[in-house]
C-alpha cells in the first residue's frame with residue numbers, strides 16, 4: 010500500500026465517500042529525520058534550555074524596578090513586598106517581579122499566537138492543510154519554527170503542529186503564575202526567556218501563513234510605497250477605518266470593493282498592523298497597495314475624534330477599549346470581527362446583510378459583531394457609503410468650532426492637573442495660554458509628542474476636551490501628515506544572507522539595527538527618523554517593523570523625503586528594510602538564525618543553544634524598541650534576548666520593570682571558551698546588557714554602535730565598529746567614551762585616521778606599551794588578538810570536551 | 812522661602828513606603844553630612860536654566876553621574892567632575908555592594924537626582940528603594956515617591972528658587 014498523506018481524497022467506486030486525514034502521527038518527525046540532523050532540544054520543555062538561560066543570567070543580571078511594591082495575586086495577601094520582603098506565600102519582591110515580567114512576556118506571546126491560531130484556522134478553512142508554504146527563494150522557510158521544534162514545515166498543516174507546541178508550553182508557563190508555584194526569581198527568568206522564544210515561533214507561524222496564502226511580498230526587495238498619515242485620507246469620500254492586527258476579515262472587504270468597483274469610491278484606511286498587512290495583501294507582484302495607513306495606536310483616538318471615519322471595523326490587539334464609546338458620540342457604527350474584542354455588541358453573524366445594514370444605519374444598534382467574513386466584506390463598505398451620506402446630511406461635526414476653541418482654551422485655570430497626569434508631562438497649560446492668544450504653534454509642536462491617550466481629559470477639573478483642543482489647534486499640521494511606508498517584504502531570503510552574512514560576521518557591515526515596537530516615543534516620530542538616518546549613513550542595515558515602520562515614514566526632510574525614499578531596500582549595508590507587521594518581527598530573529606545556519610553551516614533544527622551562542626558571540630545585531638509599550642514588545646524583546654540579541658527600550662520602556670544588565674567591571678564574568686581547544690579567553694563586555702533603556706536619542710546613538718561589537722569581530726570589523734562608537738559618542742555626548750580602549754586588542758583595531766592619536770592616549774592614560782617605530786602595541790590589552798579564536802559559552806561545543 | 816512640600820500627590824506608581832517630603836535646607840544638611848555623595852543629572856536639564864543650578868551644586872565638590880546626553884552640557888563646565896553613565900546601568904551598579912563608583916574610590920552613601928523625566932526616575936529609584944540601603948533624594952519639580960526624600964509637585968519658578976536656596980546652604 011502506498012503511504013498515506015494528509016488531505017482530502019475519494020475512494021474509487023465509493024462515489025459519495027470522502028476521507029479527510031488531518032495529520033498523521035509521526036509524519037513530520039519522519040520527514041525531519043529524512044532532512045538531516047535534529048539537535049538536542051527539539052520542542053524544548055520549560056527546563057530543557059535552562060542551562061543556557063542560566064549562562065545568560067549569570068552574565069546579564071535581572072534588574073527589577075517594581076511599579077507597585079505590593080502583591081495582590083491571591084487572597085492570602087495583599088502582601089507588602091517593599092525592600093524584598095516575603096509575602097504570605099513566601100515569595101519575595103524579586104520573585105514576584107520576575108513572575109510579573111514572565112506574565113507580561115507570555116501575555117504578549119499569547120496575543121501573537123492567538124492571532125496566529127485564528128489566522129491559521131481561517132486559512133486552512135479556505136486553502137486546506139496541504140497548501141504549501143511559500144515565502145520566497147529560501148530553503149530555510151521557517152527559521153524560528155525549525156530551530157525550536159526541530160521540524161521544517163512545508164504546508165499550512167505543519168504550522169498547526171508548531172502552534173500546538175507553542176500553546177501547550179504557554180499553558181505550562183501560565184500555570185506557574187499561580188500562587189505557590191515557582192519560588193525563585195532566576196527560574197521565573199528562565200521561564201520568561203522560554204516565553205519569549207515561543208513568541209517568535211508564534212509570530213513566524215502567523216506571518217508565513219499569511220504571506221503564503223494572501224499573496225503578500227515574499228522576501229522581495231524594494232517593494233512599493235504605501236501612503237501614510239491622517240493627511241492622506243480624503244474626508245469627502247466615505248471613509249472605512251480598520252483597526253487592529255489581524256487582516257483575515259479585511260481581505261474580504263478589499264475583495265468585495267474590487268469586485269464592485271468601489272476601490273476608488275471608498276477611502277479604506279487602517280490603524281496599527283492591520284493597516285500594514287492591508288498594504289501587503291496581494292502586492293506580491295508589485296501592485297499598488299489597496300489601502301492607506303493612518304498610523305499607529307497613538308493616532309487611534311485622534312482619528313476617531315477627527316470625525317472623519319464613517320464606519321469602524323476592529324479585529325484584535327492594540328485597539329482602544331473605548332472605540333465604541335467614542336464612535337457612538339459621532340454616529341460611527343463599529344463592527345467587531347474577532348472574539349477577542351466584542352464590546353458587548355449583538356452577534357449578527359447569522360443575520361441577513363440587508364437587515365444588518367438597515368439596523369446600523371438607522372442607529373438601532375451602535376454596532377455589530379460579525380464573525381462571518383463574507384458578510385463582513387459586503388456590510389462594511391456598503392455601510393460606509395450609507396453612513397457617509399447620513400452623517401454629512403446630519404452635519405456630524407467632531408472638533409470644536411473657532412468660537413468654541415476660544416472658549417475652551419480660555420476656560421483653562423492652569424491647575425496643571427492634566428500635565429501631571431500626562432504620561433510625558435507635556436506642557437498643556439502654557440499651550441492653552443498661547444492658543445487663547447492666537448498662537449497655535451505650542452500645540453502644533455505638542456501634537457507630535459502627544460500619544461493620544463486622553464488621560465489629560467480625565468484629569469481636567471474644567472472638563473476641557475483637551476485632545477480635541479490639541480487636534481483643532483494642529484489642523485494645519487495634521488493636513489500635512491502625508492508620509493510613505495514601504496510595504497512589508499517578509500523574510501530575508503537565503504541568497505540575501507549568503508551575500509551579506511560574511512560581512513556581518515566579520516564586522517565589515519557594522520551591524521543590524523532593528524527598530525521595532527510601538528509609538529510611545531519620548532520626543533515624537535522625529536526620534537525614529539534621526540536614529541534611522543544616522544545609522545543608515547554609517548552603513549548599518551536598518552530593519553523596521555510594525556508601528557515603527559509606520560512612524561519612521563511619517564517624518565520628512567527639507568526636501569519632503571522620508572527615509573524610505575532616501576535609502577534603498579535590500580538586505581545590504583546602508584539599506585532600510587521593512588519586514589512587515591508585528592508578527593514579521595520573527596523575520597529579524599530569523600535572519601540572525603539564518604546567518605548561523607548559512608554562513609557558519611550550523612545545523613538549525615532543534616539546535617537552539619548552539620545557534621544562540623553563535624549569535625551572541627558573532628552577529629552584531631541590536632534591537633531598539635524606542636516607543637515600546639505593549640506586552641508584545643516585551644515578549645519580542647525577550648525572544649531576541651534568549652537568542653543572544655540585545656535590546657534597548659526608550660525611557661517609557663523602563664516601565665517593563667525588568668532589565669538584564671551586565672557588570673563590565675567584574676572581569677571574571679566575561680570569560681568564554683575557545684571552541685578550538687576549550688581554553689578560557691577574556692572578551693570585552695560586548696554586548697554588556699541584554700535589555701536596558703536609554704534616556705534620549707543622543708544617548709542611544711553611541712550605545713547602538715557599541716551594542717554591535719562582538720567578541721569575534723575581525724580587525725577590520727572591530728576598527729569600523731569602534732570608529733562609529735567613538736564618533737557617535739563625540740557627536741552626541743561631546744566626549745570620547747570612557748571604555749573605548751577595552752575593545753582594542755591590537756593596533757589594527759584602532760580607527761585608521763586616528764591611530765597615532767589613540768596610541769598616545771593608550772600609552773599616557775592607560776599605561777600601554779607602544780613600539781613607536783612600528784606603531785605597534787606591545788602590551789596592555791586585556792583581550793588577546795586572535796581573530797581565529799572561536800568564542801563560545803558552551804563547553805560541550807569545544808573540541809577538547811568531546 | 813520656597814515651600815516645596817505642599818503637593819505630594821502620587822501619580823502612577825504605588826508602594827506603602829513613599830518619599831519623605833524635604834525642604835531645601837534639610838537636603839543641604841544631608842548633603843553636607845554625607846561622606847560620598849553623588850549627583851545624578853539627567854538630560855531634561857539641558858532644556859532650561861536648571862543646568863546652571865546643577866553645575867553650581869557640582870562645583871561644591873559633589874561628583875556627577877551625567878546620564879542620557881547630559882555630558883553635552885557639563886563637559887566644559889569648570890570645577891565639575893562629571894562622568895557619563897546610562898541611568899539603568901547606574902541603578903543596577905548602585906545595588907551592588909562591590910561597585911567602587913565611577914571613579915573607583917568606593918561606594919556612595921547619598922544619591923541626589925536632578926533633571927530627569929518623572930516616570931523614568933521613579934522606575935530607577937524603585938529599584939534602589941527595594942534592593943539597596945542607599946539614601947536617595949530627588950530635587951526635581953515633581954514628587955518622586957520612590958526616593959527616600961523628595962521635593963513635592965511644584966511650579967517651575969518655585970523649583971528654581973528652591974535650588975538656589977539649596978546651593979546657598981551647601
Ligand code: SF4
Nearest residue numbers: 080083086088096098
Ligand atoms: S501570591 Fe503570595 S505574595 Fe502575592 S498576595 Fe498571594 S500570598 Fe501574597
Ligand code: SF4
Nearest residue numbers: 431459460462463465
Ligand atoms: S492625550 Fe496627549 S496630552 Fe493628553 S495626556 Fe495623553 S499624551 Fe498627554
Ligand code: SF4
Nearest residue numbers: 421422424425427469
Ligand atoms: S487640567 Fe484643565 S484646567 Fe487644569 S491646566 Fe489642564 S487644561 Fe487647564
